Amino acid sequence: MILVLFGPPGSGKGTQSEYLLQTGKFIHISTGELLRAEVKRATPLGMRVANIMEKGELVHDEILMALIKNCLSEISTKHIIFDGFPRTLNQAEAFTCMLDDKDLKVDLVVDFKIDLDQLIDRISGRFSCSDCGFVYHDIYHKLSVEGICDKCHGTKFVRRIDDQSEVVKNRIQQYLSSTEVVKQYYMQKGIMVSVDASNDPETVKLSLKNCLSQAGFDI
Ligand code: ADP
Numbered sequence: 631m632i633l634v635l636f637g638p639p640g641s642g643k644g645t646q647s648e649y650l651l652q653t654g655k656f657i658h659i660s661t662g663e664l665l666r667a668e669v670k671r672a673t674p675l676g677m678r679v680a681n682i683m684e685k686g687e688l689v690h691d692e693i694l695m696a697l698i699k700n701c702l703s704e705i706s707t708k709h710i711i712f713d714g715f716p717r718t719l720n721q722a723e724a725f726t727c728m729l730d731d732k733d734l735k736v737d738l739v740v741d742f743k744i745d746l747d748q749l750i751d752r753i754s755g756r757f758s759c760s761d762c763g764f765v766y767h768d769i770y771h772k773l774s775v776e777g778i779c780d781k782c783h784g785t786k787f788v789r790r791i792d793d794q795s796e797v798v799k800n801r802i803q804q805y806l807s808s809t810e811v812v813k814q815y816y817m818q819k820g821i822m823v824s825v826d827a828s829n830d831p832e833t834v835k836l837s838l839k840n841c842l843s844q845a846g847f848d849i
Pocket residue numbers: 637638639640641642643644645646752753755756757765766767768770771827828829830831832834
């Protein structure tokens with residue numbers, strides 16, 4: 631199954647991807663994570679996109695498509711979660727063609743529906759383990775033991791530069807102006823469903839599980 635998790639920044643796509651990954655059935659492609667890794671390693675690509683990401687703007691479609699092409703060439707499993715991609719109509723169309731060349735298609739797109747006011751609250755409390763990247767929240771997803779990562783026992787934590795409130799506003803704006811239209815594209819294909827992402831993580835997880843089950847994929 632090729633699954634696209636669609637929704638504004640902070641809607642919980644990464645958190646739910648983590649749950650799906652625990653089933654051992656999927657691999658996860660988050661374009662945000664891939665790009666951040668390039669920035670961290672200061673690769674030529676990372677240096678090209680760092681400034682754009684810091685401002686909360688969208689990275690150019692051509693760069694994204696090259697990144698995705700590269701990922702797909704290295705992957706053998708057929709069950710993939712795309713998180714944060716596609717984010718423009720151009721990306722969605724190019725993605726369809728790219729998959730078509732491999733006799734593949736997007737099977738399901740899950741829209742994470744959430745009131746935009748909730749996003750700032752979620753994003754401003756987000757932090758992650760600097761070793762394994764596991765994501766937490768100051769209030770909604772605390773560490774089980776203060777100062778120690780539940781997943782890898784790391785002790786260093788980071789907050790994303792682009793999670794500062796001024797940048798978040800820009801990211802939400804980008805979502806509204808460039809990304810939301812992608813919904814129509816997948817709706818017309820009849821493969822779009824939605825979950826109420828404003829619920830607590832366990833409830834969202836159950837809704838997501840339901841969506842997958844109704845699409846014929848049990849986890
Ligand atoms: P996205 O990947 O869509 O940007 P994340 O999964 O990183 O979003 O979630 C953003 C923040 O909100 C994180 O700090 C996460 O722990 C928290 N979070 C995720 N899902 C929920 C939820 N259902 N309720 C409350 N907080 C959540």
